Amino acid sequence: MRSGITCTCVDCGHTFAPDDPQYLCPRCGDRAAPLRGLLYLNYPALAAGTTLDGLSCADWLPLLPLCSAGSLPPLRVGRTPLYQRTVDGREVWLKDDSQNPTWSYKDRASAVVSAYAHEHGLKTIVVASTGNAGSSLAGICAAQGQRAVVIVPAAAPEAKLMQALCYGATVVRVDGNYDDAFELSLRASEAYGWYNRNTAFNPLTIEGKKTAAFEIACQMGAPDRVFVPVGDGVIAAGVWKGFIELHKAGLIDKIPCMALVQATGSANLVRNLASQNGEFPPAHTLADSICVTVPRNLGMMRYLAARYPFETITVSDGAIMDAALHLAQTQGLFVEPAAGAAWAGWLAGGGSSSGRDVVLLTGSGLKDIAPLRRRMTMPAPIRPDLDALSCALGNPDGDI
Ligand SMILES: *Cc1c(COP(=O)(O)O)cnc(C)c1O
Numbered sequence: 001m002r003s004g005i006t007c008t009c010v011d012c013g014h015t016f017a018p019d020d021p022q023y024l025c026p027r028c029g030d031r032a033a034p035l036r037g038l039l040y041l042n043y044p045a046l047a048a049g050t051t052l053d054g055l056s057c058a059d060w061l062p063l064l065p066l067c068s069a070g071s072l073p074p075l076r077v078g079r080t081p082l083y084q085r086t087v088d089g090r091e092v093w094l095k096d097d098s099q100n101p102t103w104s105y106k107d108r109a110s111a112v113v114s115a116y117a118h119e120h121g122l123k124t125i126v127v128a129s130t131g132n133a134g135s136s137l138a139g140i141c142a143a144q145g146q147r148a149v150v151i152v153p154a155a156a157p158e159a160k161l162m163q164a165l166c167y168g169a170t171v172v173r174v175d176g177n178y179d180d181a182f183e184l185s186l187r188a189s190e191a192y193g194w195y196n197r198n199t200a201f202n203p204l205t206i207e208g209k210k211t212a213a214f215e216i217a218c219q220m221g222a223p224d225r226v227f228v229p230v231g232d233g234v235i236a237a238g239v240w241k242g243f244i245e246l247h248k249a250g251l252i253d254k255i256p257c258m259a260l261v262q263a264t265g266s267a268n269l270v271r272n273l274a275s276q277n278g279e280f281p282p283a284h285t286l287a288d289s290i291c292v293t294v295p296r297n298l299g300m301m302r303y304l305a306a307r308y309p310f311e312t313i314t315v316s317d318g319a320i321m322d323a324a325l326h327l328a329q330t331q332g333l334f335v336e337p338a339a340g341a342a343w344a345g346w347l348a349g350g351g352s353s354s355g356r357d358v359v360l361l362t363g364s365g366l367k368d369i370a371p372l373r374r375r376m377t378m379p380a381p382i383r384p385d386l387d388a389l390s391c392a393l394g395n396p397d398g399d400i
């Protein structure tokens with residue numbers, strides 16, 4: 001890794017110069033979920049006179065574990081729009097990360113992991129994924145001339161698998177769940193020397209995911225709250241860390257409150273954030289990208305939650321689907337259910353808004369249309385004439 005960067009174990013505090021590559025803490029790391037020994041990367045202080053615009057022009061390099069921006073993929077990753085809208089009389093900012101190359105937030109992590117692999121001569125990258133991480137790695141590797149191996153549970157949504165296949169990745173479906181895919185990917189890394197992109201396990205996933213915080217700071221300054229849909233908690237930790245780093249460098253005046261949104265049926269991260277009771281009932285939600293039984297990044301989230309402001313919100317699957325449709329119909333933004341959860345969290349948040357809340361829209365609605373089939377009625381085909389049309393419109397008298 002670039003010289004001057006150190007890492008700190010969030011569990012035992014061990015601070016050291018990381019190896020290439022470095023995954024968990026060498027003293028206390030344990031890859032059984034939730035992972036123990038997750039590493040928090042520390043950067044040397046920024047040069048005097050550094051500005052947000054200057055960082056942006058440098059592709060955030062002083063705060064990334066990379067040697068050259070030239071190793072990033074030749075695609076527009078991040079730099080997504082932030083829309084200011086008024087909804088129900090309240091102002092809110094929508095960060096549309098469905099506009100990434102493979103249509104999800106995961107591209108931010110894949111890009112940094114892939115660039116790092118490029119700089120270290122690592123030719124094959126493997127990932128265990130429930131869908132978006134795999135399709136993202138596949139697309140980014142295709143642009144970089146790298147090989148992606150994507151290990152998924154057999155039940156992963158078809159659109160995401162098809163994406164990974166079309167990008168030319170090696171797709172492995174396992175008879176089992178995400179935990180089985182995760183374990184197999186670690187064994188494959190060891191056996192074949194493949195670089196591992198697993199979320200949280202590879203600390204660079206957090207580094208990539210923090211770049212949205214940098215962009216938001218450029219686009220509007222420090223928000224009051226950021227609404228994040230949470231599964232493993234890597235997007236949340238990444239965005240949090242991004243704001244923390246900017247605040248430490250004196251580039252923003254406060255660290256926003258993280259509003260962590262989970263589905264009611266998949267709320268094991270918020271349930272275990274403060275307590276050590278370690279109860280992980282099996283997760284169920286229609287929002288497959290945030291359906292996580294044992295959140296991999298729990299240790300890092302506990303570390304952050306002990307130090308910085310946050311709130312937690314849980315939303316039902318019904319509220320998630322209502323919110324996703326509301327966003328499509330009132331804002332023209334078609335997002336997948338996981339992103340709908342963040343919007344549902346904001347809508348549920350009621351009156352306390354200052355007009356400086358950001359909602360992260362993490363993935364495109366085209367990624368996962370199965371849950372919508374149950375909500376929308378596909379119109380039956382009609383004869384292509386005006387009588388049939390006026391009938392279909394419910395006006396048999398032709399009165400439109
Ligand atoms: C992965 C993902 C999330 C959740 O991110 P975590 O880091 O697992 O908390 C949310 N939305 C979408 C679209 C995702 O793909």
Ligand SMILES: [Zn+2]
Binds near residue numbers: 009010011012013029
């Ligand atoms: Zn440790």
